[in-house]
Amino acid sequence: MRRSIVITAAVGLTMALAACGGGTGSGEEETTAGAEETTEDGGSAGTLTIWADEFRAAALTDIVAQFEEDKGVTVEIVEKNFDDIKDEFIAQAPTGEGPDIIVGAHDWSGELVTNGLVSPVELGDAAADFSEVAVNAFTYEGSVYGVPYGIENIALVRNNALASDTPATFDELIAQGQATGAEYPVLIQMGEEGDAFHMYPLQTSFGAPVFATDDTGSYIPELALGGDAGTAFADYLASIGQAGSGVLDTAITADIAREAFANGESPYILTGPWNIAPFTEAGIDVTVLPIPSAGGEPAAPFVGVQGFYVNSYSENAILANEFLINYAATEDVQVAMYETGGRIPALTSAAEAVSDDPIAAGFVAAGEIGVPMPSLPQMNSVWAFWGVTEANLVSGVATDPAAAWATMVDNIQGAIDAA
Amino acid sequence: MGPFFLVKLSVLALINAFGLFVIYSAWQVSHWGILGSMVAILIVANWVYFSKRMIAAKYLFPGLVFLLVYQLFTMGYTAYISFTNYGTGHNATREDAIAANLAQNENRVPDSPSYPLTVVTGADGELGFAIIDGDDGVLVGTEEQTFEAAPDATVTDGDVTEVPGYSVLTFGEVLEQQNEITSLRVGFDDVDEGSIRTQDGSTGYLYRSVLTYDEATGAITNTDTGVVYSDNGEGSFEAEDGSTLVVGWRVAVGFDNFTKMFTDSRLSGPFLSVLVWTFVFAFLSVATTFFLGLFFAIVFNHPAVRGRKIIRSLLILPYAFPGFLSGLVWAGLLNRRFGFINQVLLGGAEIPWLTDPWLAKLSVIGANLWLGFPYMFLITTGALQAISSEVYEAAKIDGARAGRVFRSITLPLLMISVAPLLIASFAFNFNNFNLIYFVTEGGPNFPGSPIAVGATDILISMVYSVAIESGTQQYGLASAMSILIFVMVGLISWLGFRQTRKLEEVI
Numbered sequence: 036m037r038r039s040i041v042i043t044a045a046v047g048l049t050m051a052l053a054a055c056g057g058g059t060g061s062g063e064e065e066t067t068a069g070a071e072e073t074t075e076d077g078g079s080a081g082t083l084t085i086w087a088d089e090f091r092a093a094a095l096t097d098i099v100a101q102f103e104e105d106k107g108v109t110v111e112i113v114e115k116n117f118d119d120i121k122d123e124f125i126a127q128a129p130t131g132e133g134p135d136i137i138v139g140a141h142d143w144s145g146e147l148v149t150n151g152l153v154s155p156v157e158l159g160d161a162a163a164d165f166s167e168v169a170v171n172a173f174t175y176e177g178s179v180y181g182v183p184y185g186i187e188n189i190a191l192v193r194n195n196a197l198a199s200d201t202p203a204t205f206d207e208l209i210a211q212g213q214a215t216g217a218e219y220p221v222l223i224q225m226g227e228e229g230d231a232f233h234m235y236p237l238q239t240s241f242g243a244p245v246f247a248t249d250d251t252g253s254y255i256p257e258l259a260l261g262g263d264a265g266t267a268f269a270d271y272l273a274s275i276g277q278a279g280s281g282v283l284d285t286a287i288t289a290d291i292a293r294e295a296f297a298n299g300e301s302p303y304i305l306t307g308p309w310n311i312a313p314f315t316e317a318g319i320d321v322t323v324l325p326i327p328s329a330g331g332e333p334a335a336p337f338v339g340v341q342g343f344y345v346n347s348y349s350e351n352a353i354l355a356n357e358f359l360i361n362y363a364a365t366e367d368v369q370v371a372m373y374e375t376g377g378r379i380p381a382l383t384s385a386a387e388a389v390s391d392d393p394i395a396a397g398f399v400a401a402g403e404i405g406v407p408m409p410s411l412p413q414m415n416s417v418w419a420f421w422g423v424t425e426a427n428l429v430s431g432v433a434t435d436p437a438a439a440w441a442t443m444v445d446n447i448q449g450a451i452d453a454a
Numbered sequence: 455m456g457p458f459f460l461v462k463l464s465v466l467a468l469i470n471a472f473g474l475f476v477i478y479s480a481w482q483v484s485h486w487g488i489l490g491s492m493v494a495i496l497i498v499a500n501w502v503y504f505s506k507r508m509i510a511a512k513y514l515f516p517g518l519v520f521l522l523v524y525q526l527f528t529m530g531y532t533a534y535i536s537f538t539n540y541g542t543g544h545n546a547t548r549e550d551a552i553a554a555n556l557a558q559n560e561n562r563v564p565d566s567p568s569y570p571l572t573v574v575t576g577a578d579g580e581l582g583f584a585i586i587d588g589d590d591g592v593l594v595g596t597e598e599q600t601f602e603a604a605p606d607a608t609v610t611d612g613d614v615t616e617v618p619g620y621s622v623l624t625f626g627e628v629l630e631q632q633n634e635i636t637s638l639r640v641g642f643d644d645v646d647e648g649s650i651r652t653q654d655g656s657t658g659y660l661y662r663s664v665l666t667y668d669e670a671t672g673a674i675t676n677t678d679t680g681v682v683y684s685d686n687g688e689g690s691f692e693a694e695d696g697s698t699l700v701v702g703w704r705v706a707v708g709f710d711n712f713t714k715m716f717t718d719s720r721l722s723g724p725f726l727s728v729l730v731w732t733f734v735f736a737f738l739s740v741a742t743t744f745f746l747g748l749f750f751a752i753v754f755n756h757p758a759v760r761g762r763k764i765i766r767s768l769l770i771l772p773y774a775f776p777g778f779l780s781g782l783v784w785a786g787l788l789n790r791r792f793g794f795i796n797q798v799l800l801g802g803a804e805i806p807w808l809t810d811p812w813l814a815k816l817s818v819i820g821a822n823l824w825l826g827f828p829y830m831f832l833i834t835t836g837a838l839q840a841i842s843s844e845v846y847e848a849a850k851i852d853g854a855r856a857g858r859v860f861r862s863i864t865l866p867l868l869m870i871s872v873a874p875l876l877i878a879s880f881a882f883n884f885n886n887f888n889l890i891y892f893v894t895e896g897g898p899n900f901p902g903s904p905i906a907v908g909a910t911d912i913l914i915s916m917v918y919s920v921a922i923e924s925g926t927q928q929y930g931l932a933s934a935m936s937i938l939i940f941v942m943v944g945l946i947s948w949l950g951f952r953q954t955r956k957l958e959e960v961i
Binding site: 081106107108125129146148149150151152154155156157159160176177178227228284285286291347348350351352353354356357360361412415416418419420423427430432433439442445446449450453 | 542543545546547550551553554555557558560561562568625626628629630632633635636652653654655656657659700701718720789790791792808809895897898899901902903904905906919923924926927
């Protein structure tokens with residue numbers, strides 16, 4: 036008798052728990068409950084929840100306070116680790132527990148749209164105020180899904196103490212770097228798993244973009260990184276890898292590259308704005324330059340754009356859009372975000388406001404020929420194969436570059452087809 | 455009515471207060487599952503602890519609750535997910551997918567102007583829009599009533615502030631009806647022209663919807679091309695030519711995820727080599743740590759060794775570090791070019807510890823040995839001290855040598871107490887994700903393999919790599935693979951424990 040009672044209770048409880056599905060933690064519920072109370076008290080007409088990482092959360096504080104005052108609403112900024120925002124949002128938004136707005140990267144848009152989690156944002160006439168690449172980056176299948184605020188791309192950073200004028204081609208740059216007698220002629224981070232992002236300018240200079248584009252310039256899910264151009268790039272990677280001239284080395288991870296450059300061990304590094312502070316703190320005088328071409332065509336780096344997305348399950352769609360269009364897309368906010376994160380503002384007027392900074396101007400110049408990183412969901416299937424194959428070419432594990440590159444293209448195609 | 459009863463009463467009062475708080479919170483956000491289970495827990499808790507007859511249940515109840523929440527629910531939910539197509543593109547319900555597809559295909563009419571817009575309500579409380587059209591002045595309309603001219607409306611600073619017959623909503627009132635307003639479409643007389651909608655309550659744009667959903671047939675039609683997308687039973691809207699709409703939903707797919715591991719040629723090849731390595735890794739992990747731990751235990755159990763206590767405490771140190779941290783440190787130490795081991799200990803030899811398949815396997819076993827031997831050292835030290843010294847004396851009298859004593863006495867007696875722990879350790883290492891992920895990330899990858907798995911990947915890290923990390927996320931597949939691992943571990947443990955029982959019977 037006793038036992039059967041316990042078992043019955045146990046079974047009942049399990050079923051009850053299973054029925055509630057992916058219920059969320061109690062912390063989330065408390066927040067929502069609290070928010071409802073505020074509304075009932077009549078103190079404010081609504082509550083907006085924003086997920087952002089710590090840097091962006093800090094940059095938003097002032098403008099959020101202004102918004103709260105103007106509209107008589109409450110805005111709650113929840114700090115999250117940047118790498119967790121997308122996955123947590125995908126898991127929580129369909130349950131209705133997600134935030135109204137998230138701050139994220141443009142290349143999330145494909146996945147978020149495929150899951151039906153973000154609403155198109157109508158920039159209206161304001162679209163013309165943004166840099167074209169920023170709006171294009173947030174455009175997926177013809178609709179704009181986010182309000183962009185920051186643009187970032189990698190560039191060539193020069194240690195002015197070791198080199199003063201930079202040649203026009205990558206081979207000449209390597210020769211110049213070797214002539215200085217520094218430990219490394221040029222630093223490009225990669226690691227044993229490879230780093231296709233930092234290697235991409237070299238690849239595009241051989242005319243092998245990752246995906247093809249249609250006539251409007253949007254990516255289509257058709258691989259373009261194979262063929263003769265891809266093979267030429269693979270050969271080039273092998274020739275400057277460990278089995279070749281030894282310029283590239285898979286042991287050079289991001290940390291090692293940053294430290295070596297900060298120690299003055301190399302005249303050049305390919306890196307982004309996020310690494311400038313450690314260099315200047317180490318007392319290195321740097322100039323930011325466009326990346327020289329290795330294969331003859333322009334060396335176009337990936338351009339990443341950060342921006343605000345609106346949750347399609349949001350109960351506060353009007354408030355969220357009001358905040359994005361009339362507050363986040365203003366010069367003050369975009370400049371504030373630049374000052375805390377170092378990313379070039381997506382709003383043209385804000386970008387001009389910061390252009391007297393030579394570092395910022397250098398990254399803008401290097402990004403002018405850049406291309407947005409594809410936001411296609413298919414892009415997720417590319418990274419792992421791409422990086423590892425490049426690492427194998429550099430380390431000399433892949434002895435036949437053409438075959439290794441062709442196998443990689445087949446595998447990526449297979450992964451895309453299977454997805 | 456002793457003091458213990460009062461203590462019990464106050465503890466139960468606290469539990470009930472917490473439970474009621476949870477029930478109240480769950481009720482506010484309509485989480486009926488949590489509410490129901492909490493009510494059940496509270497009722498059973500009060501019954502068990504106030505009844506005089508439920509002695510055994512009093513001890514079992516807390517454990518049972520935690521077992522239910524942290525084990526059974528997790529297992530049940532994983533099993534449920536493994537029979538669905540949950541993953542990227544199949545993330546929510548059918549209604550959500552329909553809404554998302556329709557919303558994504560409602561596009562602004564190219565080159566159409568933006569209209570200053572005001573939200574109004576009619577006499578019967580029906581929501582409507584008042585817009586300023588450049589040519590026609592103020593227009594007003596509702597869901598039912600297409601736009602008509604409102605020549606008597608007042609316009610201040612480019613905004614409509616008054617419309618006869620309608621009342622203008624304040625911003626606060628707009629916020630209270632956000633969902634109704636964003637879903638409101640007000641059309642023009644000419645239907646094909648599209649309809650006005652707003653996202654921020656102050657600007658309207660002309661939109662045309664390309665897709666329409668038909669409730670009766672459950673299909674979505676593209677009004678421009680005439681293509682009909684119907685429910686294909688697999689959680690997507692599919693046209694006749696096989697193309698699907700972007701957003702799908704979650705449906706049950708039966709055993710698809712389970713058979714995929716063996717029938718999908720991209721998975722099945724690597725799956726077998728990973729499976730073999732998982733067994734080898736788990737076995738070697740247990741064997742190496744056990745014998746090293748045992749060796750140290752025997753050596754430092756000998757009374758002749760000086761400073762035993764200090765050495766013993768030092769030996770346990772690796773056990774005190776978090777495993778993932780040690781993994782990261784080992785990855786750094788073993789770096790081919792900059793690692794301490796190559797750089798300092800081996801004088802700059804560039805040995806590819808983590809990038810050669812065999813050396814990488816050796817490295818993870820080695821790192822695990824460092825992490826795992828203290829545990830074995832602890833348990834064998836305890837077990838050794840439990841063996842009576844009389845049996846050793848008897849062996850000595852019989853003239854047995856040290857090796858013989860170890861094989862015939864120490865090891866069998868030791869195995870009785872530590873064998874269950876070895877089985878548990880095997881099960882743990884079978885799923886030792888942290889070590890693999892932080893030391894090698896499963897690499898070096900099999901060259902040319904169609905999925906991104908490598909020589910040191912074990913099953914659980916392969917699950918992570920295939921179903922979550924690379925490409926589109928496939929939680930259904932990940933759950934199915936986890937269930938398979940669970941069954942394997944369960945089977946091995948069951949067989950192992952049966953053998954252990956035989957061990958006891960022999961002695």
